[in-house]
Amino acid sequence: MSASSLLDLFESGGGAEKKGTYVEVVLPLPLAKLYTYSVPFHLKEWLQKGVRVEVQLGRQGRYAGLVYSITEEKPAYQTRPIISVLDDFPVVTEEQFRLWEWMSTYYLCSMGELMAAALPAGLKLAGESKLLLAENYEAKPWMQLHQELPGDEALVIEQLQKKRELSLSDIQRMLKLKSVHKLVKSLLDKQLVQLKEELQERYKPKMEDWVALAPPYELNNPSSIKEAFDVIGSRAHKQIDTLMAFMQLGREQKEVRKKELYERAKIDSALLKKLVDKGIFSIYQKELSRLDDYDGEAEGNYALSEQQQQAYESCLQHFADKKAVLLHGVTGSGKTQVFVELMEHYIGQGQQVLYLLPEIALTAQIVGRLQKHFGDQILVYHSKFNNNERVEIWRAVQEGVPIILGARSALLLPFQSLGLILVDEEHDPSYKQQDPAPRYNARDTAVFMAHLHGANILLGSATPSLESYQNALEEKYALVQLDQRFGGLALPKIEIVDLGEQQREKRMHGIFSGHLLDALKETLANGEQAILFQNRRGYAPLYRCKSCGWTTECKDCDVSLTYHKYSNNLRCHYCGYQRSLPKSCDACGSHELEIIGFGTEKIEDELQIFLPDARLERMDWDTVRGKNGHDRLINRFADGQIDVLIGTQMVTKGLDFDNVGLVAVLSADQMLQFPDFRANERAFQLMTQVAGRAGRKKKQGRVLIQAYQAEHEILREVLQHNFQQFQQRELAERRSFKYPPFQRLIKIQFKHKKRDQLLMAAEWGAKFLQSRLGDRVLGPAEPSISRVRTYYLMDLLIKLGRGGKSLRAAKDKIRDMQELLRQKDGLSGLRVVIDVDPY
Incomplete structure (x- = not known):
């Protein structure tokens, strides 16, 4: 669209539209509704559902939105026109929109929040109209400008000569005019200025320079090559060497990268430019993929054990009935190889496979194993990729790449022919998105997504979540089990080290029991490795005054600061606040300060x-x-360069090492005492998973768990590898106290920087919901951490039956409460966070 026609549209308010075509547009903002825009006639032919369009929101805001629907029904309000269509083809599929609709309804978030979460930043455009001097404009002195142009136009040109570019709003403020469109149009007509693109793509293709022989020279034509040498001349030795180096590279490969020629000929850009100027070489650019290609050879199928073969065949049988399958296999049973065989089956049918993992930490090992089998048919997607890489992966998925492996955000990619979803370590809490919205659980969303695509889904874990296991008991999911380690290896031998007893026997050495130190020395003497697990980073969680008990706390959160020795400061693990170590107590002035606990x-x-x-x-x-x-x-x-790996829960998740002889849990009590109804489940899962890292290849591993509560029932169940007893006891307690999986939970958190306003809003919200939902609404109550990032917090918890009707009715009431709170005076700073299926 020309600059002048763009400005005409601004002035006309969309007068160019014909035949009444309108579009609903999703904007990457937390808006309660979608906005409708009119479509100018000349843009209608480019319009499709799922393409991005440039629109204006408010006076100055320009956004790239997604076309959600196209209609001829005119809305009741005056519409603005879309400004431009940014894509030739949809960037979002019909299935993605349907997934977003479900997530928006179920998790009580907006379509805009889903767009912001799903699209790579490189596909989200932002900006405002910019005015530049025309390319052929020659700067003029102030006096001449005012002689040739009206006053306001001269001022604009004068400022552009100084600042190089101005936005339309800059000009409006500078001239104190309500509208500058006619003025700008006049400057455009006089060809004094040009309009910079309103929205610029953040995605930039990665380009690389390549070198070729310039016509008429040909590498395989000796006479033309001789002519090239003659043009160079016999005295230009370095240039001759460069041409020789190019010929060698040209025989080794089809095309020659510029940087390879630099390295082979040991030259710089100045010498290459001389050869280009002589007409010997030409330089051209090619787009280069940022995604790593696998350059090894793919290996064939591994032989499945009899038990693995049975599990594989059982999965296919259940998939034929379109059932979700829960694969419960003990640690080291070879679940991944069953996954590989299933992936082979589906990509052999021309379908895509999504392999979900809870943590980025797992991708390195899994990718290595899968690439050995599938070669470069697999792409990885997670938050550590930069914007440009994520755009390339997005487009590769649209083009049908067979296998995508990623963390929870990989669910939101534009799959074209999805046949299978694998959710590895399905129990892991990392599948739950906490902040910002959408606060979705990737495991549960994957089940719905499989239904949307007509795909199959397999959930795998050595310690399944109680929700998934209950679904299997109720036959909503099929249950397939692997109860033996691959190769007949025994499960690790687990020992509970009673720390109270070790203290009484004076066998404690700081935070290590004598039993653990002896085991570590024996393991290293045998040439084996060890893993130590403590679910707390930093050096120590408390810095306390011995005299009065004062502790260092965050200024913005109600939490103690953690001491980090490597940086020699105190840090808040919630907001990132840091301070140096105080030399004396802030409360009593005492210099007797001590470090408590350990990370x-x-x-x-x-x-x-x-x-x-x-x-x-x-x-x-x-x-x-x-x-x-x-x-x-x-x-x-994995290469044996580390003897002892010390880690948080990152070391518990699915990692497979050949030479780990010992695993130790340093403080089981910390997990068992956590104030959460899931504490026992999390503790059992973490300890079982980290224990499973021991003895996976050669011989039975050894696991030590240090605890003061040595007789705790969870520790006994971990000791005996007794998942059945654990799940029966824990499910009975959950049923009795009306917790998931027998009830659904919705947590509503109120946030405000002023405590009084927070209490007023939380109490009003609680009364509103209690009058409509009764005793299913619990609270308001302060959470264990009642202030984070300067915001005071109060929580409501709603317990609901598992029926869909009660859930939908409760969500309607929550939306009503939100809307009424927005209208209340004095609560403009209030934030209401709704979390469906929290924890």
């Missing part, structure tokens, strides 16, 4: 004293930042 950093620091020759590394949030941080650490451990 992964302290374990590493103190263990080096007892094992001075051991190679120790930590695996936690502080050590694996960056795109390849996880991969590097895991590969070093």
Whole structure:
């Protein structure tokens, strides 16, 4: 569209539209509804559902929205026209829109929040109209400008000579005019200025320079090559060497990269430019994929064990009935190989497979194993990729790449022929998105997504979630089991180390029991590796005054600050606030301050004293930042460059190492005492999973669990590898106290920077909902951490039956409450966060 026609549209309010075509547009904003725009006649032919269009929202806001629907029904309000169509083909599929509709309804979020979460930033456009001087414009002095142009136009040109570009709103403010469209149109007509593209693509293709012989020279024509040497001349030795190097590369490969020629000929850009100027070489650009290609050879199928073959065949039988399947296999039973065989089956039928993992940390090992089998048919997708890489993956999925492996956000990719979804470690809480909205559970969403695509879904875990297991007991899911380790290896031998008893016997060495230190020394002497698990990073969680008990707390959150020794400061793990270590108590002035508790950093620091020759590394949030941080650490451990790996729950999830002889849990009590109805389930899962890292290849592994509550029922069940007893006891308690999977939960959190307003809003909201939903509404109550990032918090919890009608009715009441609270005076700073199926 020309600049002048664009401005005409601004002025006319959409007068160019004909035949009454309108579109509903999804904008990447948390808006309660979709906005309708009119379609100018000249843009109608480019319009399709799912393409991006440029629209204006408010006075200055320009956005790229998605066309959600096309209609001829005129809305009751005056519409604005869409400004341009940005795509030739839809970037979002019909199935994606249907998934978003379901997620919006179920998780009480907006379509705009789903668009913001789903689309890579490179496909989300932003900006405002910019005015530039015309390319052939020659700068003029102030006096000449005012002689040739009206006053306002001269001012605009004068400012552009200084600032290079101005937005339309900048000009409006500068001239103090309500409208500048006619003025700008006049400058455009005089060809003094040009309009910069309103919206610029953030995605930039990765381009690389290549070198070719310029016509008429040909590599395979000796006479033309001789002519090239003659043109260079006998004295230009370096140029001759460069042409020789090019000829060598040209015989090795079809095309020659510029950087390869630099390296082979040992030249720089100046010398290459001389050859280009002489007409020997030409430089051209090609778009280069940012996605790593697998350059190894794909390996064939591995032989399945008899039990794995039975599991594989059972899955296919249940898939024929369109049932979701729960694959419950003990750690080390070979679930991944069953996954591989199923993937082979589906891509052999020309369908796509989505392989979901809970953590980025798992992708390095799994990708390596899958690439050995499938070669470069697999792509990885997660949040560590940059914007340009994510756009390329988005487009590759649209084009039908066979296998996509990723974390929960991979669910939102534009699949074309999805046949199978695999949810590995389906129990893992990382599948639940906490903040920001949409607060969805990827496992549950994947079940609905499979239904949308007519695909099959397999959930796999050694410690299934109680929700999934109950669905299997009720025969909503089919249950397939692998109850033996691959190769007949025994499950690891687990020992509970009673810390109280160790203290009485004076066998504690700081945070390590004598029993654990002896086991570590024996393991390393045998040439084996060890993993130590502590679900708390940093050095110590408390810095306390011995005299009065004061502790260092975050200024913006009601939590204590954690001491980090490597940076020698105190940090809040909720908001990131940092402060230096106080030299004296802020309350009483005492200098007697002490560090209480321990995290992964302290374990590493103190263990080096007892094992001075051991190679120790930590695996936690502080050590694996960056795109390849996880991969590097895991590969070093797998290669035997690390003797003892100390980590948070990252080390518990599906990692497969050949030489781990010992696994230790340093503080089981911390998990068992957590104030959450899922604490027992999480503790059982974490301890069972981390224990499963031991003895996976050669011999039976050994697991030590340090605890003061040595007789706790969860520890006994972990000790006996008794999932059946655990799930029966825990499900009975959940049923008795009306918790999931027998009830649905919705948590409503009220946030405000002023405590009084927060209490007023929370109490009003509770009364409103209690009058309509009765005693199913619990609260309001302060959460265990009652202030985060300067916001005070109050929670409501709603317990509902599993029926769809009661859930829909409750959500309608919650929406009503939200809308009424927005209208109340004095609550403009209130935030209401709704979390369906929390925890």
